[in-house]
Amino acid sequence: MPADHPTDLPPFKSIRYAGAAPGPRLIVTAAVHGNETCGTRAIERLVQAIDSGALRIAAGVLTLVPITNPLAYRLGRRAGDRNLNRALAPTATPRQFEDHVANWLCPLLAAHDVLLDLHSFQAQGQPFVMVGPDDNTGTLEPFAHAAEEEALVRRLGVNRAVDGWLSTYAEGVQRRRADAGAAAAGLDLDPRYGIGTTEYMRSQGGWALTLECGQHDDPAAPEVAWRAIRNTLAHLRLVDEPAPPAAHGMEALRLFEVVDKRHPDDRFSRAWQSFDALQAGDIIGTRRDGEVVRAPCEGRIVFPNAAADARQEWFYLAKPTSRFG
Structure with missing residues (x-):
């Protein structure tokens, strides 16, 4: 130790x-x-x-x-x-x-x-x-x-x-x-x-x-x-x-993608909260090298972590399901 x-x-x-x-x-x-x-x-x-x-x-x-x-x-x-x-x-x-x-x-x-x-x-x-x-x-x-x-x-x-x-x-x-x-x-x-x-x-x-x-x-x-x-x-x-x-009628979501930080200077476009809605093409953040990270489809952002280290989870994406409908 x-x-x-x-x-x-x-x-x-x-x-x-x-x-x-x-x-x-x-x-x-x-x-x-x-x-x-x-x-x-x-x-x-x-x-x-x-x-x-x-x-x-x-x-x-x-x-x-x-x-x-x-x-x-x-x-x-x-x-x-x-x-x-x-x-x-x-x-x-x-x-x-x-x-x-x-x-x-x-x-x-x-x-x-x-x-x-x-x-x-x-x-x-x-x-x-x-x-x-x-x-x-x-x-x-x-x-x-x-x-x-x-x-x-x-x-x-x-x-x-x-x-x-x-x-x-x-x-x-x-x-x-x-x-x-x-x-x-x-x-x-x-x-x-x-x-x-x-x-x-x-x-x-x-x-x-x-x-x-x-x-x-x-x-x-x-x-x-x-x-x-x-x-x-x-x-x-x-x-x-x-x-x-x-x-009854609980909201059900299924994670489908996790996106890592590549560099500590990767930045979100705004102060995201878990389960904020996303539309296809919405700008989620920008990489240190200028690459813009966009939502691939309609869904939700989950566990956004502005303080994440490089090569660690930056945010997750989720879609609705009918599991608990």
Whole structure:
């Protein structure tokens, strides 16, 4: 581990509650990225409610991870040495701090049935949920729990769902590799680079959702996270509370392209927010060399990141689908 890491980091921490009756095993994670703390606040509130007796876990198992990446959290930034939510997998030769996190976190995820991963985002925008693929037997992300994910999506308390993450990211890595050249190396050129917590969970036979609770500093984001946890507990029957009603007519979008920054001086044409509408030909930004980046078709911009580093995700493009109509 690099010598400049703080030496007084707390150990990895998870909190486990078990009900008397059988039920699903749910894990809720927060601060996978250290500057995304709304989920941490919501989990701290939940622990207080359970420990005080105000809320009782009646069935199944609930595991809470309030700070998944303690180094990034301590530093108040997205990552310690690298993005934990990329190329997530155990390794026999840990070199970066996030490798040690993965060696602890991956077995913990695999011991559960369901994951709710709580995040926030940089640009302004409304909360939304990232959902996995339709059931399939393909080689990239085979899956058989789409119905379970879709049912929980409708009960988290948000009105927008986005899918297509891993397939879009895999195509983006192919372009990144082509641009970098045959001699280039790096984790961000790994075909598995798009695998994060939810993708790893699905690879282990479970199912998972990522809830983007709002902008990092939005004071409403911890409440979005709190409501989603409580709704999940009720929906999965881990608590003796009425199940939340299913939302109908949700907006559904599918990612279809990720565009990287090539140089730190690449600039957006305006302060984009996630899900701003695009028309074919709209100018999204300009490269340092003067190349104008335009929308290829009608759709939405997602995760615009003006602060992205070179060879990292600058923005995503998405199109509407009828999946949650």
